[in-house]
Amino acid sequence: MKGLKVVVGHLYPDYLNIYADRGNIAVLERRAAWRGIGFEHRAIGLGEPVVPGELDLLYVGGGQDREQALVAVDLVEKGEALKEAAAGGTAILAVCGGYQLLGRSYRGRDGEVLPGVGLFPHETVAGERRMIGDVLLECELEPGERRLLAGFENHAGRTVLDPGAEALGRVVAGFGNDGESGFEGCRVGRAVGTYLHGPLLPRNPWFADWLLTQALAHRGEAPGLEPLGDELEAEAQKVSAGRARSRGGRY
Amino acid sequence: MNRLERVRLGLEIAVARAAGRLSQLAGRGGGTTLPGKILATIDPGALGSLAGRLPLGSALVSATNGKTTTAGMVAEILGSKVRLAHNRAGANLVSGVTSALLAHPDAELGLFEVDEGAFPEIARRVGPQAVLLGNLFRDQLDRYGELELIAERWRESLRALPEDAWVVANGDDPLVADIARERRNAFRFGLDDPRVARERLPHAADSKYCSVCASPYAYEAAYVGHLGAWSCPTCGLARPALDVVAREIALEGLERLSFDLVTPQGTRRIDLALPGLYNVYNAVAAASLSLVLGATLDEVAEGIGRFRPAFGRFERIPAGDRTVLLLLVKNPAGANEVVRTLTAGGPPRVVVAALNDAIADGRDVSWIWDVDFEPLLDGLERLVATGLRAQELALRFKYGGLDPDAIEVVPRLEQALDRGLELTPAGGELVVLPTYTAMLELRRIVAERGLVRPYWEGAAA
Numbered sequence: 001m002k003g004l005k006v007v008v009g010h011l012y013p014d015y016l017n018i019y020a021d022r023g024n025i026a027v028l029e030r031r032a033a034w035r036g037i038g039f040e041h042r043a044i045g046l047g048e049p050v051v052p053g054e055l056d057l058l059y060v061g062g063g064q065d066r067e068q069a070l071v072a073v074d075l076v077e078k079g080e081a082l083k084e085a086a087a088g089g090t091a092i093l094a095v096c097g098g099y100q101l102l103g104r105s106y107r108g109r110d111g112e113v114l115p116g117v118g119l120f121p122h123e124t125v126a127g128e129r130r131m132i133g134d135v136l137l138e139c140e141l142e143p144g145e146r147r148l149l150a151g152f153e154n155h156a157g158r159t160v161l162d163p164g165a166e167a168l169g170r171v172v173a174g175f176g177n178d179g180e181s182g183f184e185g186c187r188v189g190r191a192v193g194t195y196l197h198g199p200l201l202p203r204n205p206w207f208a209d210w211l212l213t214q215a216l217a218h219r220g221e222a223p224g225l226e227p228l229g230d231e232l233e234a235e236a237q238k239v240s241a242g243r244a245r246s247r248g249g250r251y
Numbered sequence: 252m253n254r255l256e257r258v259r260l261g262l263e264i265a266v267a268r269a270a271g272r273l274s275q276l277a278g279r280g281g282g283t284t285l286p287g288k289i290l291a292t293i294d295p296g297a298l299g300s301l302a303g304r305l306p307l308g309s310a311l312v313s314a315t316n317g318k319t320t321t322a323g324m325v326a327e328i329l330g331s332k333v334r335l336a337h338n339r340a341g342a343n344l345v346s347g348v349t350s351a352l353l354a355h356p357d358a359e360l361g362l363f364e365v366d367e368g369a370f371p372e373i374a375r376r377v378g379p380q381a382v383l384l385g386n387l388f389r390d391q392l393d394r395y396g397e398l399e400l401i402a403e404r405w406r407e408s409l410r411a412l413p414e415d416a417w418v419v420a421n422g423d424d425p426l427v428a429d430i431a432r433e434r435r436n437a438f439r440f441g442l443d444d445p446r447v448a449r450e451r452l453p454h455a456a457d458s459k460y461c462s463v464c465a466s467p468y469a470y471e472a473a474y475v476g477h478l479g480a481w482s483c484p485t486c487g488l489a490r491p492a493l494d495v496v497a498r499e500i501a502l503e504g505l506e507r508l509s510f511d512l513v514t515p516q517g518t519r520r521i522d523l524a525l526p527g528l529y530n531v532y533n534a535v536a537a538a539s540l541s542l543v544l545g546a547t548l549d550e551v552a553e554g555i556g557r558f559r560p561a562f563g564r565f566e567r568i569p570a571g572d573r574t575v576l577l578l579l580v581k582n583p584a585g586a587n588e589v590v591r592t593l594t595a596g597g598p599p600r601v602v603v604a605a606l607n608d609a610i611a612d613g614r615d616v617s618w619i620w621d622v623d624f625e626p627l628l629d630g631l632e633r634l635v636a637t638g639l640r641a642q643e644l645a646l647r648f649k650y651g652g653l654d655p656d657a658i659e660v661v662p663r664l665e666q667a668l669d670r671g672l673e674l675t676p677a678g679g680e681l682v683v684l685p686t687y688t689a690m691l692e693l694r695r696i697v698a699e700r701g702l703v704r705p706y707w708e709g710a711a712a
Contacts, residue, residue: 020620026650064397202646236642
C-alpha cells in the first residue's frame with residue numbers, strides 16, 4: 001500500500017496517559033507500518049491548535065483527576081475545531097477521561113458542573129463508588145458484523161447517553177457506562193468514546209483496524225486492510241474476556 | 252491497659268499464635284500473617300495495644316517502591332543495638348504488622364514497612380515516633396486509586412501525629428516533599444549527583460505539574476521517575492533544602508554501588524551490595540531514618556554495608572550449572588529502574604518475564620505499557636512470556652518492536668523457568684522478571700527443588 005498514510009493527532013499526551021494510552025498509539029502505528037502505511041503522530045498540547053482537515057484520526061486518553069482538570073478548559077476551547085473535524089469525517093478514539101470530556105458535561109461530587117466539548121451526546125455524573133474491573137462488550141460497528149471488545153474499566157463517573165444515541169456496544173460482563181443501562185461507550189459516525197482501557201487496542205486488533213480503515217476513509221481511501229497474524233492477540237482477548245466473565249463488574 | 256484488658260489480649264494472642272503454628276504444620280506456607288489476621292479480626296484495637304508496649308515506640312516506612320529494602324537496611328543498622336519487631340517478610344497490612352508484634356514480644360522498637368494504602372490506619376493505631384515517606388509512583392490504580400488521593404490521606408494522617416514525631420521525607424519527590432512541607436520536625440533526603448541523572452523524564456513520570464501553580468516542573472537532574480532536583484519556573488516552588496544527600500555515586504554494573512553519604516554528622520563512603528540508582532534512594536532513606544532514631548554514622552555505614560537484599564527483589568539463585576537472577580517488577584517506575592540497571596550491566600540475551608493479575612499484582616495489567624522495556628530489546632534473542640497474563644506481556648514486546656519469532660508464550664511458570672534455563676548456556680545467568688505473586692510462586696518452585704529456603708524461614712531468622 002505504497003503512498004498511503006494516516007495523520008494522527010494525539011491530544012495532551014503529557015497529561016492524559018494514565019492507563020497506558022501509548023499502547024493504543026503503538027498498536028495503530030505498528031499495524032499501519034506492517035501494511036506499508038505511513039503513520040504520522042502529532043502531539044497536540046495545551047494552547048496548540050487542532051487543524052481539522054489535516055487529521056485523519058484523533059486520540060484522547062485518560063488522566064488522573066488533577067491532570068484532567070488541567071486540560072479540561074483547554075479542551076473546551078478546542079471544542080469547535082474538534083467538532084468540525086468529526087463532522088468532516090476524522091476518526092476519533094476517546095478513552096476514559098477523554099470520553100467524559102468530549103461529552104456535554106461532567107458533574108463532580110461537589111455538585112459543580114464542568115462543561116464538556118459536546119461532541120458525544122452524553123452527560124456524566126460522578127458517583128460514590130468506582131466501577132473497577134474487567135469488561136466485555138459485544139459491538140456491531142458494521143451491520144451484521146458482531147465482534148467482541150475486551151478491556152478494563154476504572155471510573156467513578158456514570159455516563160448517561162441521550163435517548164436514541166448509539167452506544168459502542170452492549171455489556172456482556174462488567175459495568176459499562178453507568179453500571180445499569182447495559183451499554184458501554186458512545187459512537188457518532190467515525191467517533192468512538194469508551195471507558196475501556198487495558199490498553200484497548202492490543203487485545204482487540206479488529207477494532208484497531210476498524211479505526212485505521214476510518215482514518216483512511218477520511219483521506220478518501222478504501223484499500224481494504226490485509227489480515228495480519230493475530231493469534232497472540234486472539235489468545236490475549238480470550239483470557240481477558242474470561243476474566244470479565246468470571247470476575248468483572250462487581251463492587 | 253487495665254488488668255482485665257491485659258488478660259483478654261493475652262488470650263487473644265494465644266489463640267492467634269496457635270493458629271499460625273497450625274498453618275505452618277499444615278504446610279500452608281509460613282503463617283506469617285495468620286496470627287495477626289485472626290487477632291486483628293477478633294480485636295481491631297490489638298495493634299495499638301501491642302505497639303503501646305514497645306518501650307522505644309515505632310517507626311513506619313512507606314513508599315510505592317523500596318519499602319521492604321529500606322526497612323531491611325534500617326533493621327540491619329539498628330538491629331545489633333536494639334531488639335526489633337520488624338515485618339521483614341513484607342507483610343505490610345494491619346495483619347502483618349500485628350503478626351510482627353506477636354512474633355517479637357520482647358521487642359523494644361517497632362520497625363514496620365507499611366502499605367501506602369494502609370498507612371493512615373496503621374499510623375493512627377500505632378502512633379509512631381517517626382515515619383519515613385519514600386516516594387509515590389503510579390501503581391495498581393485499580394487497588395490504590397490515584398496518587399493525589401494517597402497523598403491526601405498521607406497528609407491527613409501526618410496532621411494527626413504528635414508534633415514531636417519525626418517525618419523523614421524524600422525531598423526529591425515533589426509530591427512527598429509537599430506533604431511534609433508544613434511539618435516542623437521534618438528531615439529531608441535526596442540525591443545530589445547530576446552525573447548519574449537521566450537525560451529526560453521517563454514516559455510514566457508522575458507529579459509533573461507544580462502543586463501550587465500547575466506549571467510543568469523543570470528538572471536540573473531527574474534521577475528515578477520524577478524524583479530529582481526539581482523547581483517550578485513560574486512560581487519558584489522548589490526542592491526543599493536536604494538534610495542528607497548522596498554524592499559521588501558509583502554504579503558498578505549488576506553487582507554493587509557506592510556513594511558519599513553527606514549528613515549533618517559528617518560524610519561517609521557507603522558500599523552497598525545492590526545495583527541501581529533506586530537503591531541509592533533506599534540507602535539514603537534508611538540512613539536518614541536511622542539517624543533520626545539515634546544511630547551513629549558509623550552504625551549507618553556498617554549496617555548498609557552488611558545489608559543483603561530481601562527475597563526476590565534482587566536475588567541470585569544457583570540452579571545447577573546456571574544461575575537465576577530474580578528481579579521483582581511491579582509498577583512502571585520500579586520496572587524502568589530494573590530495565591535501566593539490567594541494560595547498564597550488559598543487556599541479557601534471554602529473559603523470562605512473568606505477568607500475573609492477582610489482587611496483589613493489580614488486576615489491571617495496563618501498567619506494562621507504561622514501562623520503558625524498549626532498551627531491553629537490543630540484543631534480546633528470546634523472550635519467554637509467562638504467568639496468568641502471559642499473552643498480554645508478549646503483546647507488549649511484540650508491539651514494542653521485538654520480532655514475534657523471538658517471543659515464546661509459556662503460561663505455566665514452572666515450564667517457563669525450565670525453558671529459560673534450557674535457553675541459557677551452561678555457566679550463564681537467566682534473568683527472570685516476575686510480578687509479585689509470580690515471584691512468590693517462582694520462589695516456591697525453586698524452594699521445592701531445594702535451591703532456596705522458603706521465605707518464611709528467612710523471615711523468622
